[in-house]
Amino acid sequence: MSHAIRADKFLLDADRTTWHDETLWFVREKRDRAVYAVPEFQELRELASGIKNHTLSRLDLYLQEFEAAAKANGVHVHWAADAAEHNAIILDITRKAGATRIVKSKSMLTEECHLNPFLIQHGIEVVDTDLGERIIQFRDEPPSHIVLPAIHLKKEDVGDTFHTHLGTDKGENDPQRLTEAARQHLRAKFLAGEVAISGVNFAIAETGAVVVCTNEGNADLGVNLARVHIAAMGIEKIIPRLSDLGVFTRLLARSATGQPVTTYTSHFAKPAPGKEMHIVIVDNGRTQQLGRPDFRASLKCIRCGACMNTCPVYRRSGGHSYDFTVPGPIGAILSPNIDMKKHSSLPFASTLCGSCTDVCPVKIDIHTQLYKWRQVLGEANEIPASKKWGMKFMGRVLASTRVYGLGGQFARKALRLLPHGLTHAPSMNAWAVARELPEAPKQSFREWYAKQPAPAAPSKTSA
Amino acid sequence: MKVALFVPCYIDQFYPQVGIATLQLLEKLGVQAHFPAQQTCCGQPLANSGCESDALPIYKHFVETFSDYDYVVAPSGSCVYHVRKHFDKLDQTADVQHVRGAAYDLIDFISTVLKVDALPGAFPHKVGLHLSCHGQRGLHQANESEMTPVRDGQLSRLLRSLDGIELTQLNRNDECCGFGGTFCVSEAGISARMGQDRVADHVRNGTQVLTGSDMSCLMHLEGIVRRAKLPIKVMHAAEILNGVLVNA
Amino acid sequence: MSLTSRERILAAAKANKPEELPLPTVPDFGGEATVERFTTVLTGIGGTVVRMGGLQELGETLQQLFPEARNVASPLFRGTVPVNRETPTGILAEIDLAVLPGEIGVAENGCVWLPEANMLHRALPTITQHLALVLDQRQIVATMHQAYAQLPHTGGYGKFVAGPSKTADIEQSLVIGAHGARSLVVVLY
Numbered sequence: 001m002s003h004a005i006r007a008d009k010f011l012l013d014a015d016r017t018t019w020h021d022e023t024l025w026f027v028r029e030k031r032d033r034a035v036y037a038v039p040e041f042q043e044l045r046e047l048a049s050g051i052k053n054h055t056l057s058r059l060d061l062y063l064q065e066f067e068a069a070a071k072a073n074g075v076h077v078h079w080a081a082d083a084a085e086h087n088a089i090i091l092d093i094t095r096k097a098g099a100t101r102i103v104k105s106k107s108m109l110t111e112e113c114h115l116n117p118f119l120i121q122h123g124i125e126v127v128d129t130d131l132g133e134r135i136i137q138f139r140d141e142p143p144s145h146i147v148l149p150a151i152h153l154k155k156e157d158v159g160d161t162f163h164t165h166l167g168t169d170k171g172e173n174d175p176q177r178l179t180e181a182a183r184q185h186l187r188a189k190f191l192a193g194e195v196a197i198s199g200v201n202f203a204i205a206e207t208g209a210v211v212v213c214t215n216e217g218n219a220d221l222g223v224n225l226a227r228v229h230i231a232a233m234g235i236e237k238i239i240p241r242l243s244d245l246g247v248f249t250r251l252l253a254r255s256a257t258g259q260p261v262t263t264y265t266s267h268f269a270k271p272a273p274g275k276e277m278h279i280v281i282v283d284n285g286r287t288q289q290l291g292r293p294d295f296r297a298s299l300k301c302i303r304c305g306a307c308m309n310t311c312p313v314y315r316r317s318g319g320h321s322y323d324f325t326v327p328g329p330i331g332a333i334l335s336p337n338i339d340m341k342k343h344s345s346l347p348f349a350s351t352l353c354g355s356c357t358d359v360c361p362v363k364i365d366i367h368t369q370l371y372k373w374r375q376v377l378g379e380a381n382e383i384p385a386s387k388k389w390g391m392k393f394m395g396r397v398l399a400s401t402r403v404y405g406l407g408g409q410f411a412r413k414a415l416r417l418l419p420h421g422l423t424h425a426p427s428m429n430a431w432a433v434a435r436e437l438p439e440a441p442k443q444s445f446r447e448w449y450a451k452q453p454a455p456a457a458p459s460k461t462s463a
Numbered sequence: 464m465k466v467a468l469f470v471p472c473y474i475d476q477f478y479p480q481v482g483i484a485t486l487q488l489l490e491k492l493g494v495q496a497h498f499p500a501q502q503t504c505c506g507q508p509l510a511n512s513g514c515e516s517d518a519l520p521i522y523k524h525f526v527e528t529f530s531d532y533d534y535v536v537a538p539s540g541s542c543v544y545h546v547r548k549h550f551d552k553l554d555q556t557a558d559v560q561h562v563r564g565a566a567y568d569l570i571d572f573i574s575t576v577l578k579v580d581a582l583p584g585a586f587p588h589k590v591g592l593h594l595s596c597h598g599q600r601g602l603h604q605a606n607e608s609e610m611t612p613v614r615d616g617q618l619s620r621l622l623r624s625l626d627g628i629e630l631t632q633l634n635r636n637d638e639c640c641g642f643g644g645t646f647c648v649s650e651a652g653i654s655a656r657m658g659q660d661r662v663a664d665h666v667r668n669g670t671q672v673l674t675g676s677d678m679s680c681l682m683h684l685e686g687i688v689r690r691a692k693l694p695i696k697v698m699h700a701a702e703i704l705n706g707v708l709v710n711a
Numbered sequence: 712m713s714l715t716s717r718e719r720i721l722a723a724a725k726a727n728k729p730e731e732l733p734l735p736t737v738p739d740f741g742g743e744a745t746v747e748r749f750t751t752v753l754t755g756i757g758g759t760v761v762r763m764g765g766l767q768e769l770g771e772t773l774q775q776l777f778p779e780a781r782n783v784a785s786p787l788f789r790g791t792v793p794v795n796r797e798t799p800t801g802i803l804a805e806i807d808l809a810v811l812p813g814e815i816g817v818a819e820n821g822c823v824w825l826p827e828a829n830m831l832h833r834a835l836p837t838i839t840q841h842l843a844l845v846l847d848q849r850q851i852v853a854t855m856h857q858a859y860a861q862l863p864h865t866g867g868y869g870k871f872v873a874g875p876s877k878t879a880d881i882e883q884s885l886v887i888g889a890h891g892a893r894s895l896v897v898v899l900y
Contacts, residue, residue: 004652004653007650011652011656023882023883026883032612035610053729054734056728057730057732058731060724060728063720063724079716080716131880132880135881148883150881153881155884158882175881175886176884176886178881179889182889183889186890187804190890191804209865215876216877216878216889218891220870224838225834242862246854246856246858246859246860249855250820250855257879261817261820261822263872263873263875263876264871264872265822266871267869267870270867272796272833272867272868273796283716287723287724287727288723288727290728312638312641312657313650316653349650351641351642351654352511352596352597352644353596353600354600355639374510374511375515375516377513378512378514378516383512387512391509391514392514394508395514395517397503398472398503398504398521398524399503399521401500404503408475408476411476412476430647430649431686433655434658434687435658435683435686435687435690436685438477441478443479444479445470445478446470447479449482449500
């Protein structure tokens with residue numbers, strides 16, 4: 001199923017589409033205000049991009065430096081080539097700890113690896129503790145945004161969900177009271193948690209520490225109460241030095257939500273005495289993406305979600321229309337690397353307006369990569385055959401002045417002569433679903449030009 | 464200065480008056496532009512659809528058509544952006560490099576090459592400016608809201624210089640209109656919704672004349688305006704500027 | 712098995728990485744390191760800033776701010792609940808107020824560096840219902856660059872705290888007090 005078909009489903013509820021668009025645009029505007037307030041913001045983007053480019057160019061070395069430092073800190077380091085291995089490692093750590101209750105803070109990597117269903121299948125309770133993630137976990141839905149996982153839901157939806165799962169009053173839709181109910185519910189889960197899983201925002205090669213950024217404090221609460229901390233990270237989370245965080249912490253929250261910084265920027269280096277800390281370093285297609293020069297820059301992503309908030313398509317199609325763990329523009333350049341056939345429509349779910357590239361705090365040329373994925377998909381015959389042959393035909397027409405001129409005359413004539421109901425039939429003409437066609441003029445520009453008196457110096461020598 | 468006029472395929476066929484206005488405006492600004500008749504298209508529709516290799520003969524035809532000119536001027540920033548950015552697929556011969564550098568959007572040409580920032584004339588209407596993404600973010604013809612709160616650009620400067628004109632303050636200064644080339648049919652639902660939202664911003668803020676320097680966005684917006692039978696006139700900026708300028 | 716994955720990942724990263732690119736130098740951007748800026752920013756993100764003449768006024772200041780607090784933990788004075796890293800979770804969960812010394816304040820974003828050594832227990836700053844961070848106002852720097860420049864290392868655990876725990880996960884409505892401390896006061900002296 002293509003993005004366009006899923007998007008059309010989202011669009012059916014016009015009011016909700018309006019709400020979704022305006023809510024995310026509001027976040028984009030908050031981001032703008034935060035960005036304008038930092039005079040060196042564009043310089044910081046350049047620095048962040050440079051640091052990430054440098055890190056990718058020495059990735060194997062930094063990974064080893066990080067591993068050595070983490071081990072010296074008393075941390076167990078694991079390597080997972082793919083999602084299955086990542087899941088198996090986490091299950092193994094959990095079993096060895098004799099644990100059955102896991103609290104988890106936000107980690108798009110564990111979403112990508114489908115960790116939750118795997119653990120649940122093996123008899124482990126996994127509770128997502130980020131409020132948005134908990135809401136969608138109750139509803140058995142995937143996140144629709146990487147920073148705002150439940151942004152596709154309205155407070156009434158959350159109220160219904162909490163009524164069912166937490167016993168809040170029917171019709172209770174107040175965000176304050178719903179959040180309080182979740183706080184009480186999750187406190188009990190935190191206190192009972194045996195293993196805490198967290199994501200990783202940054203992994204510092206020099207110190208072996210991982211940095212986790214949250215607003216709710218759920219990562220800190222979970223990790224510091226449980227006996228075992230498992231931090232799962234993609235290989236691209238590495239940065240060289242502690243001081244590099246000066247750049248990234250200034251960019252991340254401002255780009256994500258317009259906050260000057262996340263409430264908690266937590267540095268985990270060593271387990272507390274008597275406790276365990278594990279880091280799982282995951283590839284799952286990332287080294288392959290590193291090997292694609294046109295697309296490797298996508299590995300610079302720090303998962304701020306700014307490209308989603310600004311994307312006029314994402315705002316109107318919803319995160320689920322992408323059917324991939326990371327939706328929106330960045331997801332559309334990450335997903336074909338994972339499964340080109342399944343995600344072949346995503347690079348086309350864009351007008352290439354370029355706003356994503358301009359908000360990206362690490363300067364990923366997202367819209368250029370979308371364009372390049374289109375070429376890869378075209379060459380691999382992963383675009384609809386009708387489009388492919390249509391474009392081939394068009395290519396021959398437009399490479400020839402004569403054929404082009406005749407084709408244009410014919411089309412305009414047809415447009416003028418055929419009845420409106422036929423030229424604007426939605427079944428035959430997607431343009432006409434919501435738009436009138438241009439009125440076809442009797443003569444084209446070139447026909448008009450040919451009839452003009454020759455200018456003083458008609459050739460290419462006019463001064 | 465040898466200047467060629469590039470009239471993109473869809474303007475040639477559907478909006479000849481925009482090509483005419485461009486030619487006449489340039490003339491009034493002292494530039495005799497020539498229209499090489501063998502021209503067709505820049506190849507963007509194919510390339511944006513993932514069929515870049517099928518577009519290569521079009522690119523070559525474009526370069527052959529225009530390589531003898533100092534400037535290639537088009538009333539469509541999107542096509543110019545395509546030539547500048549995506550003709551990197553061709554062998555970078557001297558001709559190819561020359562044509563890529565010589566391609567200019569009309570308003571960019573007037574502002575940057577002719578160094579004209581103000582024009583005499585009056586246009587006493589409330590005018591809504593639609594910034595095309597390729598002109599603005601691609602060719603940097605206007606400031607971007609992603610970067611700065613300062614709203615400035617080549618076309619808004621030219622328009623503001625006209626007597627009696629009032630420019631619409633939009634809620635979203637530079638949101639994409641949703642045209643996007645073949646996107647407008649392959650993602651017709653989203654494309655239409657984006658266009659409707661864009662037009663609604665203009666309606667809400669009182670636009671009487673909707674303009675821009677990229678006819679492709681305007682074709683899409685005009686289709687929406689006409690379908691909804693809204694009292695907004697859609698004109699390419701060349702038509703406005705050509706209309707207010709008396710012959711030099 | 713994990714050893715082979717390690718080797719495979721490292722080999723693939725080595726084979727697929729681009730030619731080495733330079734590591735940029737991060738300049739000191741300067742900026743405003745004032746109490747006023749720090750206060751404005753922290754207030755804007757839901758925190759409170761209180762100023763006092765000196766540490767000797769701390770007891771009185773806290774009494775005024777938290778007259779209701781029963782279970783109070785702090786390394787700065789003898790609280791009502793003694794907390795150390797062995798303290799059971801059940802006791803931690805009952806803490807109303809933790810009063811902890813912060814080390815660095817950052818004016819651009821209102822955050823305060825809190826190292827493990829100042830926490831009594833790693834969970835205390837988030838599990839407490841309310842958090843007060845006591846900070847010498849001379850320790851305020853302008854930006855995160857300067858904050859990190861002052862940190863030789865971050866210890867076993869440490870964090871920057873900027874305001875109370877919050878969420879906007881329901882319709883982007885800001886709610887203060889998600890899972891961590893419901894309020895944050897920075898007491899400057």
